[in-house]
Amino acid sequence: MSVHLAELERVSRVRRRVGLLVTVAVLTGLGAWLAGPFGIVMLADGDLAGWLLAGAGVVLLAGCVTAIVFAVRVRRGIAPESFQGKANPGFDEPFPSQDPRPGIAWAGSQLGSG
Structure with missing residues (x-):
């Protein structure tokens, strides 16, 4: 049980x-969205503080992109990628219904089908 708790x-933690x-x-990202365009507008006005x-x-x-990349890399620890495995042999084989009564998909079973 301690393995599961660990x-x-x-x-x-992840x-x-x-x-x-x-x-x-x-x-x-919010800071970049606010500071970048405002700095460009200040540069267009000729204010040198726009460079800052x-x-x-x-x-x-750059910090936003770096944080996103690290979050994606750390997240892989929670949900590792699935790998190709052995195919399920019964997946592609159709099984007939055990119910002998026809369903909605049966032709002519609904009102107005003629």
């Missing part, structure tokens, strides 16, 4: 880490 705790990284990505804001926007955008 795995549950590991998954919980989920917290992913949640933190997603929060950081959202906040830095545009640079901050670029740095925040």
Whole structure:
């Protein structure tokens, strides 16, 4: 049972880490969205402080992308990719219904079918 609890705790830690990284990505993305365009507008007006804001926007955008990439990489620890396995032999074989009464799909079984 302790193996299951250890795995549950590991998954919980990974989920917290992913949640933190997603929060950081959202906040830095919002900061980049606010700082970058405002800095470009200030540059267009000739204000040199626009360089500072545009640079901050670029740095925040890079932080956002980095946080997203790390969140995806950390998330793989929770749900590993599925691999090709042995095919289920009964999957493609149709089984007839055990119910002898016809269903809706039977031709002529509905009102108005003629």
